[in-house]
Amino acid sequence: MKALVAPRLGGPDVLNVVDLPEPSAPAAGEIVVAVSHVGLNFHDTLVVSGQHVVRPEPPFSPGSEYSGVVVAVGPGVTSPSVGARVVGNEEYGCAREFVKVRADRVTVIPAGVSPRDAATVLVTYATAFHALVQRANIRPGETVAVLGAAGGVGSAAVDVADLLGARVLAGASTAERAKAATGRGAEDVFSYGTADAKQQIKTLTGGRGADVVFDPVGGALAEAAVRAVGWGGRYLVVGFASGDIPSVRLNLPLVKGAALVGVFFGEFVRRDRKMHEENLATIFSWSAEGKLRPYVHDFMPLTEGARAYETLASGAANGKIVLTVGA
Known part of the structure; x- marks a missing residue:
């Protein structure tokens, strides 16, 4: 089988496509999936460079999100069955033609949703949903300021x-990238590349500040974003796409009666699979009804995996990048 492999830790340039043996027969509780699509996420670039909390030993395949069709099941597996269309999320190892995984770590793709669509929404939309519903307890009518709104998880949060x-x-980060959110559910857009994020959010909210700030960017932007939270608001720590983990003055949430809330999607899935599946049911129902508008930068073949990761790592991607494998 063809597989995108990182023979050592480093930038996207270390990645190359190689031939590997297909997976062995699945053991009890396992299945083998013929992969059709791999959704790329920013944290995958950190895994390749060795900057993520997940640090696999090279050589390994990157890619944490995939969709495809079950081609073999191990002893004791009653669901999913051979031929089922499934979507799944692993820490790494998915950018290849076949993956062998635990059967209880995949979700059957419902009717009305294609494997292609499933791979564009699984991680980004499920992360945004978990952040806004379980972590921020968002209420209708509240104001949500989304940073990084041109990226995969940011556009999903919008x-x-x-x-x-x-x-x-x-x-x-730029006015052009901010405009991408217009017509996609955003009432107003702003650019923080050359102007103060706090002041812009305050102006757009009539001085009150946002009820919720969704921040996958971090870095130097974080303090301004925390200052933009209104009384009783919630600042969601989603990630650090800027590359820098910020330090925040704790007097800021104190004087605002606000909360700094961590969003660790992978650990949430491990600890509460039932709630994750309930979240996915809502997301896939929205998808089947045509309510979701996944913002996809490009669909690229597995053979161009290194270029796809370079586009993602450089911040040049507007929205999601998906690798097509067996499609």
Whole structure:
């Protein structure tokens, strides 16, 4: 089988496509999936470079999100069955033609949703949904300021917040990237590349500040974003796409009666699979009804995996990048 492999830790340039043996027969509780699509996420680039909490020993395949068709099941597996269309999320190892995984770590793709669509929404939309519903306890009519709104998880947060009845303010590093959120559920957009994020959010909220700030960017932007939270608001720590983990003055949430809330999607899935599946049921129902608007930068073949990761790592991607494998 063909597989995208990192023979050592480093930048996207270390990645190359090689021939590997297909997986052995699945053991008890396992299945083998013929992969059709691999959804790329920013944290995958950190795994390749060795900057993520997950540090596999090279050589390994990157890619944490995939969709495809079950081609073999191990003893004791009653669901999914051979031929079922499934979507799944692992820590790494998915950018290849076949994966062998635990059967209880996949979700059957419902009717009305294609494997292609499933791979564009699984991680980003499920992360945004978990952040806004379980962590922020968002309520209809609240104002949500989304940073990094032109990226994969940021654009998903714009969609999800809008569908949950919030007023959405979408921010990005440039005015051009911010405009991408118009017509996608954002009531107003702003650029924080050359202007103060706090002041813009305050202006757009009539001085009150945002009820929720969704921040997958971190870095130098974080303190301004925390200052933009209104009384009783919630600042969601989603990630650090800027590359820098910020330090925040704790007097800021104190004087605002606000909360700094961590969003660790992978650990949430491990600890509460039932709630994760309930979240996915809502997300896939929205997808089947045509309510989701996944913002996809490009679909690229597995053979161009290194270029796809370079586009993602450089911040040049507007939205999601998906590798097509067996499609």
